[in-house]
Amino acid sequence: MELVQANDENGNNDETGNLGYRQPPHNLEAEQAILGAILVNNEAAQKVQGFLQPEHFFEPVHGRIYESVLKLMDKNQIADPVKLKPYFDNDEALSDVGGAQYLVRLAASAATIINTEDYGRTIYDLAMRRSLIQIGEEMVNDAYDAPIDEEAMEQISAAEKQLFDLAELGQSESGAQTFSRALKVAVENIENAFKDPDSLSGVTTGLTKLNDQIGGLHNSDLMILAGRPAMGKTALATNIAFNAAHRYHQDLVAGVDMNMSKGAVCCFFSLEMSADQLAARILSDRANEHYNGPDSIQSHAMRQGKLTQDQFEAIARAAMEMEDLPLFIDDTPALTIAGLRTRARRLKRQHNLGLVVVDYLQLLRGGGKGGSENRVQEISEITRGLKGLAKELHVPVLALSQLSRQVEQRENKRPMLSDLRESGSIEQDADMVMFVFREEYYKEKEEPSLSDHEKHQTWQAEMENLYGKAEVIVGKQRHGPVGTVRLGFIKEVTRFTDLVEDDHLPERF
Known part of the structure; x- marks a missing residue:
């Protein structure tokens, strides 16, 4: 066979058209x-x-x-x-x-x-x-x-x-990138925050006091929201996801430059609750905005069909309003961290995903090699994966986490960083750690006997003072100070709000 004698500029042989060598495409x-x-x-x-x-x-x-x-x-x-x-x-x-x-x-x-x-x-x-x-x-x-x-x-x-x-x-x-390029991006972020009327550098939580404390949810950050059962961590995460998606939709309709929007397209990875249960919870919350009746619309009443005509109409109006909400719910059980990354990347490409919420971290699975991997090592892999996802997609990732039972053994039940399960890796990888705490929940369990009139009156006064109040304790924050933010909590519709002054709180007991 004769050797190829001459190739054209693209590497093709002039006489036979056979491929000799190919240069990378360029001009x-x-x-x-x-x-x-x-x-x-x-x-x-x-x-x-x-x-x-x-x-x-x-x-x-x-x-x-x-x-x-x-x-x-x-x-x-x-x-x-x-x-x-x-x-x-x-x-x-x-x-x-x-x-x-x-x-x-x-x-x-x-x-x-x-x-x-x-x-x-x-x-x-x-x-x-x-x-x-x-x-x-x-x-x-x-x-x-x-x-x-x-x-x-x-x-x-x-x-x-x-x-x-x-x-x-x-x-x-x-x-690696040059310092000048990183500096340029940093200055642009500072300028945007300076010009922003909300004074936010990240995605809004929809809660003014919490925004003031943390500056919003920052891109590339892994934030942990932890709490004991019944503290309301899923409710708070749901509120934040809804508020961010609602703000994004409002800005889109208003014609705001979406690069300046403080809202975000959100994906809620719900490994504990099904998608329809989570949607029902959000729907019951929003339906109460349209309902002026004596009793609030509660999600469990919706599931059982125990509704008045007015309540049903309020639910229908709320559902119509939220049809175009850029909020995605993925309730795939036992999701792996690799599977979560794949789904998040797809949403980023297709819908410009801007916020990821994971409920909750301990229900995710790691790589699963061998099936007998140490749980602490698996949690370390998961938290590293979530932090890597936040940096890769350049979005905030809010992951919920359980706390160990040692909280219940203390007289002061406010959580601390050491209460995090497998706390070493979670605390190390997170840019921010927040705890949800409702003292009302614990005080309610301490109700004394009605026969002890004096103790019961004291307990009743303490309950009235704690009713409808919650705390978000910022235990770690790389970009700002730690501290406690006091919020309102409407238990009937599982909604966190900015705290109303004491003289406007409803009577309970």
């Missing part, structure tokens, strides 16, 4: 044209700098020229061949093409400013294709040479993460 002429346009008129860079990064250029020296232009522009200086020449006089990569004079030739080959964005999109698209090729090659090589103790699902999850990063961030892996 040097487009790169030169766009750099020339930017050097002639720096305003051209404003059309592409939102999506085009230096690493998207195939020719490394083109990427460095583009990066230098952006740095000069950030300093409000004009970037032209004369200004850039000192930076590239000794650049060895330019020596083969004529040294710093190459900058002048780039300016001479400038594309018109009208075409700049089209050229930028072409360069970006080719960079994406090169990254896809790299991911594909790694997938093939890893599948052939996989270690014996690595499961196929782990490789699928890793490949899925790379594809997600490529689709969302424009790069298959984040890697």
Whole structure:
């Protein structure tokens, strides 16, 4: 057989069309044209700098020229061949093409400013294709040479993460970034918070005092909301999820710039309650906004059908209002952390997911290797996975957690960080830890005998003082102070509210 004698520029043989070698997809002429346009008129860079990064250029020296232009522009200086020449006089990569004079030739080959964005999109698209090729090659090589103790699902999850990063961030892996880029993002976040009328840097909880304490739910943060049974942690998480989704829908209808919205598309992973039970709980809460009758509409009464006509009509109105609410509920039982990541990534791509709530952490499963893994190690894997998910999707993750029974043994039953089950990993990985505490619940169990009139009167006075009150104790916060936030709690409809003053509280006993 004769050897292939000549290939065209794409690596195809001229005579037979057989494939010789293939270069990664690129277009040097487009790169030169766009750099020339930017050097002639720096305003051209404003059309592409939102999506085009230096690493998207195939020719490394083109990427460095583009990066230098952006740095000069950030300093409000004009970037032209004369200004850039000192930076590239000794650049060895330019020596083969004529040294710093190459900058002048780039300016001479400038594309018109009208075409700049089209050229930028072409360069970006080719960079994406090169990254896809790299991911594909790694997938093939890893599948052939996989270690014996690595499961196929782990490789699928890793490949899925790379594809997600490529689709969302424009790069298959984040890697190290310059301090100037990180600084720019930080300043933009501070500026947005400064201009925001809500003075929030994160997603709203819908509770003013809690927002003031924590500044909202911050992107990339793992927040733990813990409490003993019957404290209302699921109710508070449900309230927060609804409030964030409701705010997002309101801003969307009002035509607000959604990049500035303090709401979020939310997914509630309910491993304990079914989706219809959770929806019924939210529905009963919202239906009371439309009902002015003597008794509140309670979710258990809804399930049993014990409703008046007015109550049913209020429920119907509330249901119609919430039809378009961007709130997703996933009630898959015994969900693995890998499965949760997959579903969250899909929602991020399809619906711009902005908040993840997990109820609750101890019901998630880890990798499941061997089936006899130590529970503490499994919880560590889960919390690391949730923190990784928050950073990967750049969304807040609110995970509920149970507390150990040692709380019940103390006279002061306010929870502490040491009360977290498997607290080492949870406390370490979380950016924020909050505890829900209702003293009313414990005081109610201490009711003395009616025969002891004096003790019963004292207990009754204490109950009246505690009725409808709850505390959210911020035990750890990386971005701010710890402390206690006092909230109102309407037990009948499981809703947390901003605390009403004592002289407006309803009478109970």
